[in-house]
Amino acid sequence: MGPKAKFTKEQVIDAAFEIAQIEGLDNITMRKIAEKLGSSVAPIYVNFQDTSELTKALIERVINISQQLLKEENTGNPFFDIGMASLRFAKEYSAIFRDIVLRNNDHMKDYDEKMAPILIQEMKNDPELEGFTEKELKEILLKMRIFQIGLSVMVANGLLPNNYGKQELKDILLSTADDVIMSARIRKRDLKY
Amino acid sequence: MGPKAKFTKEQVIDAAFEIAQIEGLDNITMRKIAEKLGSSVAPIYVNFQDTSELTKALIERVINISQQLLKEENTGNPFFDIGMASLRFAKEYSAIFRDIVLRNNDHMKDYDEKMAPILIQEMKNDPELEGFTEKELKEILLKMRIFQIGLSVMVANGLLPNNYGKQELKDILLSTADDVIMSARIRKRDLKY
DNA sequence: TATATTATATAACATGCGTTATATAATATA
DNA sequence: TATATTATATAACGCATGTTATATAATATA
Numbered sequence: 245m246g247p248k249a250k251f252t253k254e255q256v257i258d259a260a261f262e263i264a265q266i267e268g269l270d271n272i273t274m275r276k277i278a279e280k281l282g283s284s285v286a287p288i289y290v291n292f293q294d295t296s297e298l299t300k301a302l303i304e305r306v307i308n309i310s311q312q313l314l315k316e317e318n319t320g321n322p323f324f325d326i327g328m329a330s331l332r333f334a335k336e337y338s339a340i341f342r343d344i345v346l347r348n349n350d351h352m353k354d355y356d357e358k359m360a361p362i363l364i365q366e367m368k369n370d371p372e373l374e375g376f377t378e379k380e381l382k383e384i385l386l387k388m389r390i391f392q393i394g395l396s397v398m399v400a401n402g403l404l405p406n407n408y409g410k411q412e413l414k415d416i417l418l419s420t421a422d423d424v425i426m427s428a429r430i431r432k433r434d435l436k437y
Numbered sequence: 438m439g440p441k442a443k444f445t446k447e448q449v450i451d452a453a454f455e456i457a458q459i460e461g462l463d464n465i466t467m468r469k470i471a472e473k474l475g476s477s478v479a480p481i482y483v484n485f486q487d488t489s490e491l492t493k494a495l496i497e498r499v500i501n502i503s504q505q506l507l508k509e510e511n512t513g514n515p516f517f518d519i520g521m522a523s524l525r526f527a528k529e530y531s532a533i534f535r536d537i538v539l540r541n542n543d544h545m546k547d548y549d550e551k552m553a554p555i556l557i558q559e560m561k562n563d564p565e566l567e568g569f570t571e572k573e574l575k576e577i578l579l580k581m582r583i584f585q586i587g588l589s590v591m592v593a594n595g596l597l598p599n600n601y602g603k604q605e606l607k608d609i610l611l612s613t614a615d616d617v618i619m620s621a622r623i624r625k626r627d628l629k630y
Numbered sequence: 631t632a633t634a635t636t637a638t639a640t641a642a643c644a645t646g647c648g649t650t651a652t653a654t655a656a657t658a659t660a
Numbered sequence: 661t662a663t664a665t666t667a668t669a670t671a672a673c674g675c676a677t678g679t680t681a682t683a684t685a686a687t688a689t690a
Binding site for chain 4: 631632633634635636637638639640641642643644645646647648649650651652653654655656657658659660
């Protein structure tokens with residue numbers, strides 16, 4: 245009983261997300277969301293108890309988008325796929341990417357620590373990476389993770405040469421992976437003989 | 438004629454910098470600075486017209502510190518020195534590093550564009566890099582710049598393994614430089630013969 | 631020493647924020 | 661249809677911010 249709500253949770257999150265996409269997560273305000281929805285702040289408070297609840301929902305939205313981007317990358321090479329998904333996120337949602345990555349939250353660390361063993365396992369099954377010890381694989385993964393974060397930051401901040409598109413990103417990511425792996429193999433060989 | 442000012446510009450900037458170091462650039466307020474100085478906000482306005490003027494001075498301070506850090510690195514290998522200076526900044530002033538790098542300001546781009554030709558010139562004089570074309574040198578520099586930014590971000594956000602100190606940072610920076618250069622040389626050779 | 635000048639502390643103002651109280655409008659149900 | 665219930669718009673509250681007006685204190689100079 246009572247009138248229908250003017251907006252769903254999703255619509256409110258959409259509006260908040262649009263603001264975050266341009267101004268960053270910190271610059272979302274209730275009044276801005278209301279303005280974007282063409283209403284007062286009241287409908288927001290019907291859907292969300294307070295700002296913290298809305299923020300949680302927004303973070304979930306961000307995570308869902310990340311996972312969606314990851315699903316869309318399917319070369320079979322998981323750490324290349326993760327790299328490309330992260331790059332797409334950095335490009336398409338750069339303001340949010342900056343806020344998430346550059347804020348010193350535990351999301352990243354948790355994520356890294358959860359993903360590392362999975363990726364190491366995948367690497368063990370990769371014929372291209374045959375013969376490396378676990379320690380060597382970890383070193384390779386770390387280098388690639390560092391490179392991938394650096395590349396994402398540069399994409400988000402528009403620091404790359406103008407002609408850099410998706411293909412160039414792919415190329416440099418793969419090329420650097422080759423560099424790291426090839427060199428690791430050569431070092432291994434040099435030590436052996 | 439009149440009483441002496443209680444604080445110099447420098448003292449005000451010091452206080453602001455201390456706040457920024459812990460809370461980030463965005464969380465500096467006139468009242469917080471005043472509190473840290475043990476005074477009211479009035480002396481701040483004697484030294485600076487408004488917030489924007491103080492912010493400019495603070496950015497200059499940040500740049501000076503960066504340059505000081507760079508001066509202290511002197512291996513002769515300029516892009517290694519730049520890398521280490523950036524890493525030290527990321528470690529010692531992580532909140533500010535995040536705000537500077539992750540904000541999409543033009544400082545970074547300007548800096549990169551100014552430094553690139555200088556570094557390329559230095560690379561041309563480096564015997565280790567003999568035989569590479571300018572295009573190849575640019576590719577190597579770009580990869581190292583990406584890696585160095587990634588490493589700095591990870592340092593600032595505490596994402597590296599616990600045992601990572603200055604020596605480990607040096608090692609991984611040099612090791613990756615080797616990877617990139619060695620692989621570039623191998624690719625060159627493969628193409629030739 | 632007297633005075634003009636300048637620094638300071640205090641308190642106020644305007645603005646923007648999250649949140650909420652309240653009156654009004656809309657609607658499902660009896 | 662009448663009513664209870666719920667959504668909405670509006671305006672307000674409390675708080676933090678940058679900035680400024682004002683009264684007071686300090687000091688260089690005549």
